[in-house]
Amino acid sequence: MIHYDVVVIGGGPAGLAASKTLMDKNKKVMLVERENRLGGILKQCIHDGFGLIQFKKMLTGPEYAERYIDLIREGDIDIKLLSFVTKVKKLDKGFEITIVNKEGINTYDTKAIILANGCRERTSRQISIQGTRPAGIFTAGTAQYFVNLLGVLPTKRCVILGSGDIGLIMARRLTLEGAEVEGVYEAKSTPSGLTRNIIQCLEDYDIPLHLSSTVTKVFGEERVTGVEVSNVDDKMQPIKGTQRMVPCDALILSVGLIPENEIAESLGVEMDGNTKGPVVNNSLMTSVKGVYSCGNALHVNDLVDYVSESGVTAALGAVNYLEGEEESKKQEYIKVNYENKDFMYVVPQLFDKSKPENNIFYLRSRNSVKNVKLKVLVEGKEVFSKAYAELKPPEMKRLQVNFKDIHLKNIEIKMESAEI
Structure with a gap:
C-alpha cells in the first residue's frame, strides 16, 4: 500500500492552494480530482474579477486556476484525475482511502486528509x-x-x-x-x-x-x-x-449551494447546521483529528481568494499536526460565541488556545444593517473591532485577529450600532 503524508480531496482553488502549501513544506501529497482537469468551477468562469487579493491582479477563472496548476506541476505531487473516493476508513494512526479510476480500485494510506470537495447547486x-x-x-x-x-x-x-x-x-x-x-x-x-x-x-x-x-x-x-x-x-x-x-x-x-460533505459525514465529523459544513477550529481541523476542511466544503465563500486562503490554512494545520502529533492531542478548545439573531454563521466555531496569532474569522450578517461595528471580546473585554457602513448577508466578512499575550477563556463576536 502506498503511503502519503496528506491526501487532498478536490482539485479546485482550495485543493490547489492546499497542495501547493504542502508541497512547499516537503510533504508527500496525493491530490484527488473527479474531473479530467484541475481547477474546479474556475474552468468555466471566463469573466474576470478573480485574484485581486492573492495575486494583486484581475484574472479570469481559468487564469487564476492555471497559476496554481503550473506551480504544483513543478513539484512532486501525485495527481489523480477522473478519480473518485469511494471509502475512507479511520485507522489507529491515520486513514485508509479507497479510490476508483481507470487504474482500477486502489487503496492508499495517509496520516491526514484535507477535504476540499467544494459544493453543488440546488x-x-x-x-x-x-x-x-x-x-x-x-x-x-x-x-x-x-x-x-x-x-x-x-x-x-x-x-x-x-x-x-x-x-x-x-x-x-x-x-x-x-x-x-x-x-x-x-x-x-x-x-x-x-x-x-x-x-x-x-x-x-x-x-x-x-x-x-x-x-x-x-x-x-x-x-x-x-x-x-x-x-x-x-x-x-x-x-x-x-x-x-x-x-x-x-x-x-x-x-443556493450545498457544501459537499458526504465523506466528512461518513467519518463522523461534527457538522454545523448553519454552514452545512464541518465544525472546525482555527487550524480548520474538524472534530476528527487529522481531517481538515476548507473552501466551499467548509462554508460557501463569495471570493475565490478566500477559498484559496482557507486551503493554505488547512494545509499549515495539517503540517503542524504531522510534525507535532503528540502535542495536538493536548489541544484545549474554546467555543466561539455569537448571537444567531445577528449572524448567519461564524467560522471557525472553535478556537485552539495554543495558536493565538494571526487568526481569521469568516462571518455573514443575518440581515442587512447599516452603521455597525463588529467586536471580538475575550471575557467581555474588547480586543478587536472594525466598523462598517453596511453589512449584507451576501457579502462575507473577514476578521484577522491576534490573541497573543491574551489569556483566553471565552471568545465572543458581537455586533453593535456605531456612528460612522
Whole structure:
C-alpha cells in the first residue's frame, strides 16, 4: 500500500492552494480530482474579477486556476484525475482511502486528509417547484458549462430564479450571447448576490430584478414553454391572485449551494447546521483529528481568494499536526460565541488556545444593517473591532485577529450600532 503524508480531496482553488502549501513544506501529497482537469468551477468562469487579493491582479477563472496548476506541476505531487473516493476508513494512526479510476480500485494510506470537495447547486426538485419535468430546466452552473465550455446556447428566452452571483453572471452572459433574459426572480426581499454583480450584470443590461417573487409552476411537455411566477409574502409563501404566466424556453436556477460533505459525514465529523459544513477550529481541523476542511466544503465563500486562503490554512494545520502529533492531542478548545439573531454563521466555531496569532474569522450578517461595528471580546473585554457602513448577508466578512499575550477563556463576536 502506498503511503502519503496528506491526501487532498478536490482539485479546485482550495485543493490547489492546499497542495501547493504542502508541497512547499516537503510533504508527500496525493491530490484527488473527479474531473479530467484541475481547477474546479474556475474552468468555466471566463469573466474576470478573480485574484485581486492573492495575486494583486484581475484574472479570469481559468487564469487564476492555471497559476496554481503550473506551480504544483513543478513539484512532486501525485495527481489523480477522473478519480473518485469511494471509502475512507479511520485507522489507529491515520486513514485508509479507497479510490476508483481507470487504474482500477486502489487503496492508499495517509496520516491526514484535507477535504476540499467544494459544493453543488440546488435543483428544482430541492425547492419544490410544481409542474412537469420538461427539458430546459438548468442550474446556473450547468448553463454556464454549456455556454463557456461547450459553446452551446441552451436558451433563446429564459427566466432566472434566484439572485445568487452565478445567476446574475449568467444573466449577463446569456444576454451577450443573444438570448433574452425576461427577468431575475428572487423570493427574498433583498438580492442574494454581491452588489457589484447586481449593477454590472443586471442594471447595466436593463435586466429586471423582481424581489419578493418566485416561480411556482413549470409548463411544457418535451420542452419548457413557460413558467408561472407569483409574488410572495414575508414568509416567502405565494400570494394568491398575483400569479402570471411568462412564456420562455428555459428556467435557470440560482437558488443556493450545498457544501459537499458526504465523506466528512461518513467519518463522523461534527457538522454545523448553519454552514452545512464541518465544525472546525482555527487550524480548520474538524472534530476528527487529522481531517481538515476548507473552501466551499467548509462554508460557501463569495471570493475565490478566500477559498484559496482557507486551503493554505488547512494545509499549515495539517503540517503542524504531522510534525507535532503528540502535542495536538493536548489541544484545549474554546467555543466561539455569537448571537444567531445577528449572524448567519461564524467560522471557525472553535478556537485552539495554543495558536493565538494571526487568526481569521469568516462571518455573514443575518440581515442587512447599516452603521455597525463588529467586536471580538475575550471575557467581555474588547480586543478587536472594525466598523462598517453596511453589512449584507451576501457579502462575507473577514476578521484577522491576534490573541497573543491574551489569556483566553471565552471568545465572543458581537455586533453593535456605531456612528460612522
